[in-house]
Amino acid sequence: MKKNWKERRKILLILFLWSLPWLSLGQEGRMKQHIDFDWRFHLGDVSEASLADFDDSDWRKVDVPHDWSIEQPFSKDNPGGNGFLPGGIGWYRKTLEWDKRWKGKEVLLNFDGVFMNSEVWINGNRLGKRPFGYISFGYDIASYLKPGKNKIAVRVDNSQIPSARWYSGSGIFRHVDLIITHPVHVARHGTFVRTPTVRSTEAMVAADLHLVNRLGKVTAAKVISNIRDKNGKVVARQENAIQLNVDSTQLTQQFTLNKPLLWSPETPHTYQLETDIQIGNKQVDHYTTVFGVRKLEFDATHGFRLNGKPTKFKGVCEHESMGGLGAAIPADALHRKLKILKEMGCNAIRVGHHPFPDEFYNMCDTMGFMVMDEIFDGWLHWPGFGKAKWDYGAYFQEWWAQDLEELVKRDRNHPSIVIWCQGNEVWGFDKHLDVQKAIYDLYHRLDPTRPTTQAWATHTYLDIVGFNANGEGKDDIARFHREHPNQVAIGTEFPHTRQTRGVYRTKTSYNPWDKPDKSGHEASAANVAKLYPIPDLSEEEVFPEYDARYASGYDNQTRKISVRDAWKLVRDNNFYIGQFRWTGFDYLGEAWGWPSRTNNYGVIDLAGFPKDDYYLYQSLWTDKPMIHLLPHWNHPNKAGIPIPVVAYTNGDAAELFLNGKSLGKQALNTDQLQLLWQVPYTPGRLEAVAYKNGQEIARDTVETTGDAKQLHLSANRTQLTANRRDVVFITIDVTDTQNRLVPDRSGDTVHFEIKGPYRLLGVENGDILDMSPQQVNWRKTFMGKALLMLQATDQPGLVEVKATAVGLTPATMKFTVKNKKR
Template identity: 30%
Template sequence: MKKQHFKPLNSSLLYSIAVACLLFSLHDIHAQRTKTNINENWSYLENDTNKLTTANQAKNWTVLHLPHTWNSEDATDNTPGYRRAASWYKKQLVIPKIAANTVYQLYFEGSNITTKVYVNGKEAGDHIGGYIGFTIDITNLIKQGNNEVAVRVDNSYNPEIIPSQKSDFTIYGGITRDVWLLALPKNHIDNLKITTPKVSNQSASLNVVATINNLEANKDVKLEVSLKNPKGKIVATKKVVPNSVKTTITFDNIKNPELWDTQKPNLYTVTVSLLDKNKEKDLLTEKVGFRWFEFKDHGPFYLNGKRLLIRGTHRHEEHAGVGAAMTNKQHRADMEAIKEMGANFVRLAHYPQDPEIYKACDELGLLVWDELPWCRGGLGNEVWQTNSKNMLTEMIAQNYNHPSIILWSLGNEMNWLPDFPGGDDPEKTTAFLSELNDLAHKLDPTRKTAIRKYYEGSHVVDVFSPSIWSGWYSGSYKSYQKALDTYKKEYKHFIHAEYGGDSHVGRHTEKPVTGEGLIKSEGWEEAIVQTQVANIAQIGDWSENYIVDLFDWHLHVAENDPNFVGNIQWAFKDFATPLRPEDDIPYMNQKGLTDRNGNPKDAYYVFKSYWSEKPFTYIESHTWTERQGPKGIARNISVYSNCNQVTLYHNGKSLGKKQRDSKAFPACGLNWDLNFEEGKNTLIAVGETKDGKTVSDTINVNYRFKKNDTALGLTLSSEKLKNGNYLVTALAVDKNNLRCLDYEERVYFQCLKGGTTMKNQGTPTGSESIKMANGKASIEVIPDADGTPIVMTVLNQNFKGEFLIIKQ
């Protein structure tokens, strides 16, 4: 977990920053471009003044490293709302020498929501929109030696900028992604736009459009373009004289291309050199993938001429402890975990994401639905419309070359909860959607457009997703096939984005609430949550068991429907939202397959059993090791595995070998009835692969025949973790000191002395306020360095507080 440490700014530190900046090596920028990361050693001021002079007079600047958000904790603390205001960032940038004929720029990968940049006291430029990169030219404002860069970032409520504040996710403020100093030759390649007009197994064509900056000042130049295959061998090269600012270089017959697909994401490298009298003046490289795709009318999806069932999930850009200010390593880890699960598709919800994400998707073989952040809020005024069009233009321009992207989404739930009077007018909203659709196709004729849950616009875009939350916000999950059959006929290019439900880690029940007799089991249309219509989201127990069954059913249906495009589960990780203070972990949307730290829940292994190739077995459940029930009552145990055959052992005795069958439910037929013995029960699942290899999983279950009585109090205990911290655990107990496995009320942790709780993390062990899971809740505590005994307390509305002293 990344921690951000703050300390007061002083003169010696300023000197250190200046010395550090001198390390930037820019000695040859007159001949070639350089790109220098400048994330380290920024000063930060939490003050929403709009005047630089006022900010400079403040005394409470602190030092930090980028990326950064001021909402890393307040988005998930126990106080309603989170800071929506402005802050200032400042950096002392030393440039030892200003090179002649050189353009200097600052490149921000993302700064949320509006940004204004000053250099040496003068305004250099600004940007609207928090999820798309932008450059600021600082050439005429810098000087040799020390330069001051100041940045004002503002995430205040602004109805004229998407996404709407009514969206079900946190709009993090700050410079949330990397910042770079660019030095470019005055006559340089501004960008490359790469398309692959014709692709087949036998041949491919390639168009490279190079935009040249300041071409008119130096016409004695040439462009040299080379194409290297995935192994690094040059397979095509061409040298041309630029005929305009935008010059197109075409390769017509690339034989037997190594295609990019989800199993083998082959990437070629395009290198474009700007030559002045045959001497290299500038150079730019891009990756390219040769692939083609098609959404069959009322049918499945094809990639490179072969049917591909889309197996997708969603990804929000945030992580425990840092919010949206994630490192590239953390970004990459998310995508690798998604790929390891076996997914081949990711919808980026609900905004363009960090450049590292697209790079990872290209390299890992993950198809991408990239989304304009028009999320809720309805149609806005003219300024709103201009801002939205600009964002779409920037999104497509920035991400155009990524072979992983196949869909430009124009929005999500757009007409819901309007921010402007009349903003939910369907006629006007659809007219503007049509404008966006035309703009997207003009900017990129090679990809498809999409939206989700705006039915009036379903005929406008190429691909449409209705809202189907079978078994959560509406109906029963067993009505899923009926919903698919209906929508496949209704929509020409139908895809299903968003399904699932919330689960609280460690909460289990022998009989999950399914809604039988309480809800209309044959329905599938989503009932808006705010109504009184009964649904599992309202009346369910949020157990891991129920969500496992729900996902298992959805996958069981999807994997066996030959005419289905595929679906996209919501969402991969738990994420913060200001709209859900009442959730088991406050302000967390707990629909993730992993917790906010990326630790898998049971549901992760359901998907892995259907999708992944690396052999594994997983007994449901590693977080359900304390159970109870009458003697002689058989319990059904499911094993999730991708192996052909699995044998389950109970206390050393084989319960038989079973064959995996994707048409069987639950767990593809890998489930056994067994009678637990009182006390310790050891379960071992052994899976056998096609080539005779075995993999296994083991859990120990403590089973009791005596049911707990009513909870009468709480107990506290602790264990020391490998990282030196302590895990403090509260249990709800009855009069016989039995853990109350049916107790789910909220408890509140507090460290009174000797340490600091890992609070505001939005994780199962990182929240001071949390509902119990089977009568249990825990929190991690960081001990003070001086060894003072830790004093912990836990409270709730039903019992008096309990105390625990931990002697270090």
């Protein structure tokens, strides 16, 4: 408990400092103003909206991050790739009141991401256009600002969908800042901190600084840099007197750290490089760079070593969307997502298939995730390369180098980032090796300290081979190693298994193109031969009642390979350094057909509720004693029918009891990686006891519940701050009279009566077939659960939530919203 609180307090402190409306350091130093609040928004195109004197008073007021697509109804007329949600054209406008501190300063208007085709104006002056919705960008607006009111206008065009192969969202869906600096300052993304030598006794640190001088003449300055440890203590210092050239000067400073605190997922220590620029006796800039000290080594013999320690990537792929929130994700929601993954034992994340918001990487630095940072889904334009019709490929040739440089310079100081990814499943890339080489070369010119990979690419211009489904067949990985014994490989998207929370099937299921099925799909004999055998759990299907569009909670529904066999490839081969399973969380989009919002590839559903495979990974990836039983034990009309009961544990044996009677103790087979009992169904209590070296280490229980009688509410916090950012996640459970979750109960429409200062962010239940609106005060339950998400306003007070459903006893809860500290 204390450890979790310390971790959260550290992250909240970072986010608090990040969220201060003004952060002013030094006598005339840098200021950062967050301008997320009180934008005006209009859905639809308005040709005059770029004009400074345009009247937007009747437009809706919104805060950013904002995603207008998730606010709209699902429709089968929209593409399934976009989750059956619309795109469109939207306008945003914001008024900036002149601040006297801007006079004589550089003022940068910085966007962390706008999806997509954004055009920006200030006081009617067009600043530019950025097609790529996932890249950050900034405009110098100082020369356009004037005393009085200043008007920012942003046009966002996501009208041609699908503009991605997944749900993208639409709008200013990340943060917006003003960065105010003296004419002499460290450039935007102007530092690159490297650690060329890392030992336990000392580390050499090199900082490349890009310094800007807009004074119009060569200027004498002093550059003073201090490195501070996690306690704020100065542990290294450098000072240089320098003549700053007009416009741009490069400077490298070198430091020695004694007994450095090394960064790793287990010990995510970070340092701060604080760079001050002085002219005469006046400090004109103060620039802080967070970095970590760690040593990365990759080779086929030893695999991946982090700080000299053999380490496997226990990773997941992640899309940016999050269920009912769409693509506009508050920091608290992102932290919740990462915390759930961390508790699963995940130590690595591949961003799919584009850059994520800056705060994601900050959290990975402090929470301890290794990141595969990816820039592009594809390279060239559709058709011919298998990507979305109106995606970034249409702009790739003109914009790729500028966007890649923005990504690398923004992200390269993050210790969490350990691998760059050049692209995802770039069909036909072998016919465009000149493009691959150009991307590879630019990565290594901008950052020679990290390797690159590419998903579904096994040769040529990359450092680490990446396997997606092309590595999931029997002998795929082994054959590659025989042919390329000195090549390091990684599962960039591996494996592809499917699950639905609370749904089970006892017959093994492969994807139709890999094996013939009853619907008439056929597969080649070669494909069938490559399937990893997953034995059926019964001769006849025990659970025929579930909708075929849902997937199985057992580890038996996949493309070619199970979770267990996929992990054994990582476990047993040094050259194969890890995997990023597809996916950690379910995500919106890439739906198979109406009505569905997504597929079921995640081990965590759209609401953030774990599925059974979550615990399978926990048994493979963690040392904290655990055991998990499946399925649940509510199976009416199945009396006497053998139910396959599976246990996942990181112990070495487990014993199963039914109503207190032992059904046998089994040793864990390290080849099978699960324990299985066939149990004729009898209502009651199933309990599993895990052992290690003969000693009990953990227990898990599932039991037959009574009928659904009441609702129960629980929240991840009971107190918020009136800062318009804090979020509370409220879980709704359908329970019996003993307050036990009824796991097979679905379809109860829960209505929410909410009083007090709050903003409704969204509702969710994890059901991929539920096409109900996402930002309303009701939600149907799915497998006994639903989720309500509320955000604080700028007003303190008491928030009261009442949940009601026909035939169930209501539930209430309260939480407080306190004044924001100044």
